[in-house]
Amino acid sequence: MRAEYDPWAAYYDWIHQGLPGEAEFYILRALRRGGHTLELGCGTGRVCLPLAMSGGDVVGLDLSVGMLAECQEKRRLAGPLTGRLHLVQGDMRRFSFARRFHTIMMPYRTFMHLLTVQDQCECLTSVRDHLASGGEFILNLWAARPSVTTEQVRKTSTRFRLAGQYPVPSEGLLLRHFHRVRIDEAAQRLDEDHRIEEVNLMGSVQRRRLLHLDRVWVTPREMEHLLCRCGFEVSAVYGDFEERQITNDSTEMIWVAMRKN
Ligand SMILES: C[S@@+](CC[C@H](N)C(=O)[O-])C[C@H]1O[C@@H](n2cnc3c(N)ncnc32)[C@H](O)[C@@H]1O
Incomplete structure (x- = not known):
């Protein structure tokens, strides 16, 4: 089945250049935490590829074969990586890996592609089941108010x-x-x-x-309820990638959550 992003693959990197400070935020957090990282909806590798180039051990999962092919080509052009990057075609609503991850991230508003509450909860439950003890789930989405x-x-x-x-x-x-x-x-x-x-x-x-x-779109309160319902504890909510508090002027919300024990 053709994924919604397949026809985007050739244009994506030109048109979607990310949010200010975004890639650096995810990469630094994952490197500081160490261990294994999973990026859900990794696309053309805007975040997971530089993370692997900086020494991270990353699995990138995406539904779109076209987006993954772009990522694979960029990885080939990058030459040998300091870290590791393993790309997997799969659905972020239900995925299964034999290992757990120290960081699971979902950059660039990817959560907004989960169209029903059931999809959102299935995805969050899969994330929770794959988080290592003390591991962090980080995602950002449009601050819908x-x-x-x-x-x-x-x-x-x-x-x-x-x-x-x-x-x-x-x-x-x-x-x-x-x-x-x-x-x-x-x-x-x-x-x-x-x-x-x-x-x-x-x-x-x-x-x-x-x-x-x-x-x-998801409102800040809805996100908090969803995380809570799916077995997470919220450790932080930011309004930008410099970790400033979310305010009435924030256009993004960045959530950091851990598994509730
Ligand atoms: C906005 S793009 C973000 C890509 C990348 N993370 C970035 O920051 O540039 C959203 C990505 O999520 C992927 N995606 C959408 N629904 C998905 C699903 N159910 N499972 C896995 N990936 C999905 C799309 O194929 C697309 O590559």
């Missing part, structure tokens, strides 16, 4: 808007990214269409792709 979601609803659009432009010098291309978002407030769901245009040096569009993403 009424004022922020109202702003999103305002942006609901049936028309595509330009979201960004990205030069790809090696291909002599400019990628133009447009998107439109429909919001289902009751279901807390974002139904996103993305149009990517590959524009050549003459300014002509030589290829157009229509991609799709479905995500749900």
Whole structure:
């Protein structure tokens, strides 16, 4: 079965460059803790690859064969790693490894791809079952609060808007990214269409792709309830990757949790 991210693989690294300080935050925390790390939804390896290059022992799990192939190619280009990286195609809602991990991480709002409460709980239960004693689960997601979601609803659009432009010098291309978002407030769901245009040096569009993403938003209290229900104790919640407190202006929430004994 084709995963939602398969058609994204060729464009992902150009368009999704991550959040400020994000990769460094996860990498430093995992290296400090040591032992084995698992990244759920590792994608093209934006976090797990530099972690393995810095000496970490990492398993990267992702549903998308296309995203994993990109990661594999980057790993080949990186040459011998100081640490270890093992890539696995699988579903973060139900996974099974013979080992436990000292750090399990889910960067870049990946949790928002779990569309139902059942999916969220299955994933969290699998995480809890794979955490080593004293191990840490770290994830970040969009800090959905009424004022922020109202702003999103305002942006609901049936028309595509330009979201960004990205030069790809090696291909002599400019990628133009447009998107439109429909919001289902009751279901807390974002139904996103993305149009990517590959524009050549003459300014002509030589290829157009229509991609799709479905995500749900989670409020801070919901996240706390979910973690608690699935057997975690929250050790910290931050509003950014410099570990500042979450406030009414935070756009991200970063949760650090441990297994409740
Ligand atoms: C926003 S991307 C994040 C990729 C990477 N962690 C990063 O920081 O760049 C979300 C990733 O989660 C993966 N994903 C979505 N649903 C999944 C699932 N049920 N199981 C495993 N991976 C999933 C997607 O294929 C995609 O690579």
